[in-house]
Amino acid sequence: MADTLKVNPIDCTGHGVCAELLPELISVDEWGYPIVDPRPVPLALDREARRAVAACPALALKLMRTDEPARSR
Amino acid sequence: MTTTVNESTAGGAARQATGLPRLLPAAPEDLRGHLARYGAPPYRGSRDRAGVLIGDVEASGLTGRGGAAFPVYRKMAIVARARAGRKVIVANGSESEPASRKDELLLRIAPNLVLDGLQLAAEAVGATEAHLYLHYGPTPEILRALAERASRGLDGLGVTITQAPPRFLAGQETALVNRLGGGPALPTFQPPRVTERGLGGAPTLVQNVETLAHLALIARYGPRWFRAAGTDAEPGSMLTTVYRPDAKTQVFEAEIGVPLRTLLSGGAETQAWLVGGYHGTWLPMPQAAGLTLANDTLKRFEASVGAGVLVALPADRCGLTEAARVTGYLAAESAGQCGPCLNGLPRIAAGLAELAGPGHRRQTRADVERWAGLVTGRGACNHPDGTVRFVRSALTVFAPEIALHARGQCSATNRKPFLPLPNGMPTSEDDWT
Numbered sequence: 001m002a003d004t005l006k007v008n009p010i011d012c013t014g015h016g017v018c019a020e021l022l023p024e025l026i027s028v029d030e031w032g033y034p035i036v037d038p039r040p041v042p043l044a045l046d047r048e049a050r051r052a053v054a055a056c057p058a059l060a061l062k063l064m065r066t067d068e069p070a071r072s073r
Numbered sequence: 074m075t076t077t078v079n080e081s082t083a084g085g086a087a088r089q090a091t092g093l094p095r096l097l098p099a100a101p102e103d104l105r106g107h108l109a110r111y112g113a114p115p116y117r118g119s120r121d122r123a124g125v126l127i128g129d130v131e132a133s134g135l136t137g138r139g140g141a142a143f144p145v146y147r148k149m150a151i152v153a154r155a156r157a158g159r160k161v162i163v164a165n166g167s168e169s170e171p172a173s174r175k176d177e178l179l180l181r182i183a184p185n186l187v188l189d190g191l192q193l194a195a196e197a198v199g200a201t202e203a204h205l206y207l208h209y210g211p212t213p214e215i216l217r218a219l220a221e222r223a224s225r226g227l228d229g230l231g232v233t234i235t236q237a238p239p240r241f242l243a244g245q246e247t248a249l250v251n252r253l254g255g256g257p258a259l260p261t262f263q264p265p266r267v268t269e270r271g272l273g274g275a276p277t278l279v280q281n282v283e284t285l286a287h288l289a290l291i292a293r294y295g296p297r298w299f300r301a302a303g304t305d306a307e308p309g310s311m312l313t314t315v316y317r318p319d320a321k322t323q324v325f326e327a328e329i330g331v332p333l334r335t336l337l338s339g340g341a342e343t344q345a346w347l348v349g350g351y352h353g354t355w356l357p358m359p360q361a362a363g364l365t366l367a368n369d370t371l372k373r374f375e376a377s378v379g380a381g382v383l384v385a386l387p388a389d390r391c392g393l394t395e396a397a398r399v400t401g402y403l404a405a406e407s408a409g410q411c412g413p414c415l416n417g418l419p420r421i422a423a424g425l426a427e428l429a430g431p432g433h434r435r436q437t438r439a440d441v442e443r444w445a446g447l448v449t450g451r452g453a454c455n456h457p458d459g460t461v462r463f464v465r466s467a468l469t470v471f472a473p474e475i476a477l478h479a480r481g482q483c484s485a486t487n488r489k490p491f492l493p494l495p496n497g498m499p500t501s502e503d504d505w506t
Binding site: 009010011012014029030 | 260261262410412414
């Protein structure tokens, strides 16, 4: 079991704080909206991922439970 | 536009062997005619036995005919299983795809088959509330059918009719639920799926009206009968809306798996096919000429049958211009809720319009490809993905035309638009109710 980052694209306002806090998994497109790594969050980045979720001003970034195992790297 | 039903041009002997058309009587049928042909809807009477219908639907292999081809029994089973005091079923006849006319025709000539399916599915999942969601509002045929059924006490549930706004996304499941709830017909982010939490939080089963008509026949004749038409992987028949070079729009009930050319050939010379409507795929000729009406064969071209809109584009039109015009419409039909779609679709449409004009900047085609990649998979609904499928296939199939236009030329000898769009393009932002 692991968590995967998901953006609710309706709620997302393209603030960009997520990409600043978690550049390993999130980049922004040319309009400022996040492009999120679809793979399970590696264990080593779990804390940073939770921080990015908590920091989203639109509450648009979520961690969702998936059945895939976490990547270790 | 003229809409004709199952003229003898398509199907032929193969159709007779499988008893088609199944859904479309030759003339509109009132309740008396409907009951004479099919008998009363076979209600099961108790919820235990209602599980039989879901099993039969599973064995039949019926998939949703609104475009997504999702297995019908799976959505039914989720709603049937849910423990809720209130459950909702919706017959979706919004037909928001502007080129599709099949649901409108079905509702006009066989409304009782759709209403049978709605009531039978409602019983099977334990629905407490039934809705009919219609593009054109209630037609005389629907109102008459509902009144005749009520006077005979045929239906377990009353049916509430809601009119869909004339927007491309109005029939999308979450948009439909929002509209039925009194709000604008805008998509929302999933999960939760509407089968789990839909109208007012109630488990909600949404099925296309044609899907329900098939279900009404499966309830009577069983899965084996249903599977006598179609292929093993995709059983049954489906309604198609067919545009051919002779410019007459026709609705055919076709057996799944028939060669596309039996539906699309005829009339003037054809340069390309469009399969699956405006979220569909352009197919090159003659490479695609051997394909059949089945997702199993179409997937090689990354195409699918969708809601059954099939177009044979005449050789005298400019496919690039047609694609650019439709893409402009699709961009305007973005709900504007998701950043990538809101920003990307208008740019893609402008880029395609530039390619379709005389001469274009060197980077325009690469820009369109990049934007197409950027919007894919990043909407709350499938509008960006469907639009990109249409655009990318147009860039491939009409590549020679792009080269001509770059030199200020165009192969068309007929400038009259071929693909239909709603009259008086959209529309204001608050036009979603």
